[in-house]
Amino acid sequence: MALKITVIGTGYLGATHAAAMAELGFEVLGLDVVPEKIAMLAQGRVPMYEPGLEELLSRHVAGIEGSSGRLRFTTSWEEVGAFGDVHFVCVNTPQKHGEYACDMSYVDSAFASLAPHLREGALVVGKSTVPVGSAARLAAGLPEGVQLAWNPEFLREGFAVNDTLHPDRIVVGVESERAEKLLREVYAAPVGEGSPFVVTDFPTAELVKTSANSFLATKISFINAMAEVCEAADGDVVKLAEAIGHDERIGKKFLRAGIGFGGGCLPKDIRAFMARAGELGADQALTFLREIDSVNMRRRGAMVEMAREALGGGSFLGKRVAVLGATFKPDSDDVRDSPALNVAGQIHLQGGQVTVYDPKGMDNARRLFPTLGYADTALDAVRGADVVLHLTEWREFRELDPAALGEVAGARIVLDGRNALDAVKWREAGWTFRAMGRPRA
Template sequence: MRVTVIGCGYLGTTHAACLAEMGHEVLAVEIDPQRRHRLQEGHLPFYEPGLEQLLSKHTANGSLRFTDSYQEAAEFAVVHFLCVGTPQQESGLGADLTQIESAISSLAPRLRPGALIVGKCTVPVGTAEALAQRVLDMAPVPNVALAWNPEFLREGRAVDDSLRPDRLVFGVASPAAEDLLRRIYAGPIADGCPVVVTDFPTAELVKGAANAFLATKISFINAIAEVCEAAGADVRALADALGHDERIGRSFLNAGVGFGGGCLPKDIRAFVHRAGELGVEDAMSFLREVDAINQRQRQRVLDMAKSALAQVHQPRVTVLGAAFKPHSDDVRDSPALWIAGQLYLAGAEVCVHDPEAIDTARRRFPTLKYASDPLDACRDADLVLHLTEWPEYRELDPDKVGDVVARRVVIDGRNKLDDIAWREAGWEFRGIGR
């Protein structure tokens, strides 16, 4: 089929390239000329494993093109995916819908008969109903509709999540809209991907509810880690024991410095905010504590670092990791960079290493030092902080790292290093909840 993708940020670029990989002909709308030109040349403005290969493949063969023209997009296809950003409001906790409203205003007056606009971004419940009416009011032709098809991409695994999703959710108001979506996703559906067909509000709530649950699970194990430290227990073994219970599961039960990124923090805050607008804020009040635990976890690791440096004059600190998670260059709300920045403000000289996120980190925190090699980053360090669980850091030789540092002191903020190997190499080793 012919489809368009409106907005070429992380979500839109991934979705456009993967739709082309599914066999569709895709026209993507991006108004930023520099980004659009770079994408048309087959180059990603961010890092995501496997995505640039798909992008270059399909821009080269012509199945994926980019434009800044909504008129061209409206004439090109009848199915249009909305993939613009919905960031947290600058002045509050709710979602900023400016981009999605602008996209609707630009696209709806140009639609062809039978057109379907499909929302993929995360929005407050009730948004789809309002947008559907707006589309009907603005469209110059009959028989146009809106559907909601939330995304469930994990940064670092977005290509696989798009091509082999674990579920598809269709929020639709008509059988025709469902039929179009089933045709677009015919490949994954044929491979056995389950489809949940529902109404607008349920489809809108799924992503927020999923993120709220995952955030709760992470904050739960971090709260338990505090108890483990006080009691002399090991949170890793405790999490393993919990994980064998099929009602709980082991994933997302890793104590550490907490979650960040562009989705979980802002989504749970928007979820609570919208619940308040609906008059059921008390039902979601526990998510405020989930958020507070997550923020407190960063402070706890920062306090551990300051304690380890208490007797050091003009300390030098190495931070291993800048991205909020591995296999990404996304530093939005990164716990690692927050801690690095706070140590710098406290007077430490901070050098950061990350396999992919040095450039994005430098743009956010230009006052920090950066190194392209982890051993160079560790040179003369009084403290090493492991804050993003890249596989490269687990493979570091503690003896070799020990040869270049000033003091063999390490804080494993992700509980992923081999503590026995590091201690045997003469390191003072601190983990979380251990």
């Protein structure tokens, strides 16, 4: 008899996981405590931008013409408990307000609400990023005859659908052969395609995600630290990154210097990791992450100062600044802890007239920073600007015509905060071009 799957929490992670499980052939029931979100998903629509996700949902949501009908949504814990054999918990774990530590209230609430309705033999699978030690604590609160596994997610915003259907690895923390067997059945298709299936204990599974994010954050902040040195020594961080990236031990990915990382994962995950290490008495092992965080945040201020210098070194008062990019990365509408918006906000608070344009993040940016100016196109954002800041590396921005922008700009000065624009093309169009960690000409 085929397994039936539930997904608790239908945000970015949960909605993607639910749609992917239906794509793999399972009957799926998704639950959320927000009725408006459930109503939207039941129509095959998603409350965020993620390439391919809405199309995937529409192929499977019950009631949509031509769909498989394998995916439904509910707000009923009783219905979820009666339906599911395997329950994936995909709720958010934000940073606690005013602290580095992880806020486990959503996870704890989900487990407490689910537990009374679980059938004997059910498997609960945690996918949320949690502090190490959480799984053992949560397992103790489950009813007799119900098991727990931990299966961390490794989704990249902009690539979430592919990362779920064709993961580069599947990690499962289990305490029984039965739990492993059930998860091998769930992931039979990607494992059959060659995705590695790594079986471990609870603590190791919990540590994998935070360790991976800490390594990626370290690599980004390393190249940004090198950019600081290059700026002081008049070196070129792009050529430096290219040269060291040819070393297979280092690799080329995540070596683009710029204004640093942001989003809903890397910043809060490394801070929560530090906080948890301190609770375990292993705080000295992760002191380097404080410097990683510091380097990252410092780059935002460096971009503000680069803009000030480009405008003559004085005040931003009365100066018009165009900001290309609002999201923390391209192919997403996520503006959580966005370096681009942080820079725009700092300049605005210092008196600059800031106008922002982003292909997908405008609505979310307006909600977060309503006092900034917003334009409908890149051309409109640049119109009359004294300086243009490129802060999110959307393809649309790489393909802009510098000559056309130059016709409407107040001054042809562009600062590339992502080292993604073609410096030669912009300079040939008459622009003064500067980028982080690169020579002035």
